[in-house]
Amino acid sequence: MTNQKKNSNLEIERKFLVKSERFKNYSDKEERIVQGFLNTNPERTVRIRIKGNKGYITVKGKSNETGLSRFEWEKEISVAEADSLLKIAEPGIIEKLRYEVKSEKHTFEIDVFAGDNTGLIIAEVELQSEDEVFNKPDWLGAEVTGIAKYYNSQLSKNPFKLW
Template sequence: MLEIERKFLVTSDAYKKEAFSQKRIIQGYLNSNPERTVRVRIKENKAYLTIKGSSNTSGMSRFEWEKEIPVDEAKNLLLLCEKGVIDKTRFEVKIGNHIYEIDEFYGENEGLEMAEIELQSETELFEKPSWLGEEVTNDKRYYNSYLSKNPFKNW
């Protein structure tokens, strides 16, 4: 499946009042190579194994395959992951016809807040809320796999 998404920094926590959902996420990487990232994620009481291909030149599109797995298996796989587990809360906010996923990071990435929006095409129009800041879609420093090895606190 092709994933098309754009990423933005967040300028305030106003999105928290608009959120219809918030979930804690713990994730690690079995492979953080950008050509074939393999991620293990526990999101509340569900777990997933995800494989992502490399991004296209715009940074907006890439292949993504995801499968739900038992939480106990995900916990075991997290023990095998590369150094640098990502710990965050994901807030979901509906704006117009889209849902923004805003991640508030903890631990070594404390202070980073980033919003993502999934689109049907790279040219699809979408509403931008007042708390949406600079676009960082093509900046690889904001990929979670990069943040796991090069935490925000060290920038």
């Protein structure tokens, strides 16, 4: 049976390394993101994010066996609130530029990491079901869905520069 997206609190996504910056030729949006974690326990992460001129608090549950699906709840908060919460976040603030690229009916979010994660570029695509078919642009590299070291919560503790 297919795991269908039953409600807005279920996130189904696949992650890939990016092997070329050609995606920038197709991007129609770029935003700076700064984020930190109040909790990086794999059972429930609590993320604080400033994306552009908006703040967010997000709670994510543990991924399922395939690594494709997990609970996600997000609420917009003010940038001032997000900034205050980032001050008490666990060590390891993440900075990145996010690009969006439309590919047929899907949108890829490509994160170009900065700081301690410079050199790492990851693309994500959200799906309606775990077995949904989508077009893979030629700039996508190896799939890293479900590999914990590529989760932002883990990159905050064990950054790419230490690999």
